[in-house]
Amino acid sequence: MARRSLTFRARLRQIIFGTDTPAGRGFDVALMVLIIASVLAVLVESVSTIRAHYRFWLRAFEWLITIAFTVEYLLRLYCVDKPLRYARSFFGVIDLLAILPTYLSVLIPGAQSLLVIRALRLLRVFRVLKLVQFLSEATELGAALRASARKIIVFLGAVLIVVLVVGSLMYLIEGEQHGFTSIPVSIYWAIVTMTTVGYGDIAPQTPLGKILASAIMILGYGIIAVPTGIVSVELAGTRRRETVPRICPGCGAGGHDLDASHCKHCGSRL
Numbered sequence: 001m002a003r004r005s006l007t008f009r010a011r012l013r014q015i016i017f018g019t020d021t022p023a024g025r026g027f028d029v030a031l032m033v034l035i036i037a038s039v040l041a042v043l044v045e046s047v048s049t050i051r052a053h054y055r056f057w058l059r060a061f062e063w064l065i066t067i068a069f070t071v072e073y074l075l076r077l078y079c080v081d082k083p084l085r086y087a088r089s090f091f092g093v094i095d096l097l098a099i100l101p102t103y104l105s106v107l108i109p110g111a112q113s114l115l116v117i118r119a120l121r122l123l124r125v126f127r128v129l130k131l132v133q134f135l136s137e138a139t140e141l142g143a144a145l146r147a148s149a150r151k152i153i154v155f156l157g158a159v160l161i162v163v164l165v166v167g168s169l170m171y172l173i174e175g176e177q178h179g180f181t182s183i184p185v186s187i188y189w190a191i192v193t194m195t196t197v198g199y200g201d202i203a204p205q206t207p208l209g210k211i212l213a214s215a216i217m218i219l220g221y222g223i224i225a226v227p228t229g230i231v232s233v234e235l236a237g238t239r240r241r242e243t244v245p246r247i248c249p250g251c252g253a254g255g256h257d258l259d260a261s262h263c264k265h266c267g268s269r270l
Helices: 002-016 022-047 048-079 081-086 090-104 112-129 132-147 149-174 181-196 207-237
Strands: none
Touching: 002 022, 002 048, 002 090, 002 207, 048 090, 048 181, 081 112, 132 149, 132 207, 149 181, 181 207
16 A cells, blocks of 8 residues: 555656656646636736626636645645655745635735736746756856855945935935935935936936936946846856756755756755
8 A cells, every 4th residue: 555655646746746748748737727827817807897797707716726726735745755845945835825815815805916926836837848958047047146145235235325325415415495305315316316217206406416416327327237247257157067857756846967866955865
């Protein structure tokens, strides 16, 4: 009996997590169709005229999809050897968030609008289409972002100081009579100007204020380029490694190194 149970789990895991078999590919394609349909239903339900005529059917369809996703989520937990590890993974959290809003809507009216989170599950399309090279690029970009995180934090700290100083100066130069009613409002103007958004709801009127604004505008172009340069340097230095679409039996993660014998996420043997 135990042998049959393990065989059944292995086959179920191959269908749910794998894409190398027709059954696995068909399962993921069907899942994509359900996700797209559920997201479209949420978007359509937000239209008042449609909601007034088809509210019952839309809600019934929403519950039907939610029950299907709940069963699918429980099956995913059943398939892997370490359910908690999968539940804490990126896709595990997204899968859970995809079903919670409907149940929360029973206690909190309107919570079903959060079902658009289900659109994030469409990220599985990379696995369905077996675009491993895109998964590799995404992993590489994530590594570059993590490597440059400290530099970007320091850079944002410097930008924050500049914004505080410029906002305070503009408050002193222009004053309340020209729309800079407080330092926070002036800081808001500095952020809008430095990021080259330029709403135009507040504008300096004095010559000195216009000179300071011009300097901030020029500085803004350089500031926008700095984070891009930081990430680009880290991205260029990231070592590219070939990956294969093997699925971990422990947590369901894929994209492991070619010579890997254990999962890099949970440590299970591949």
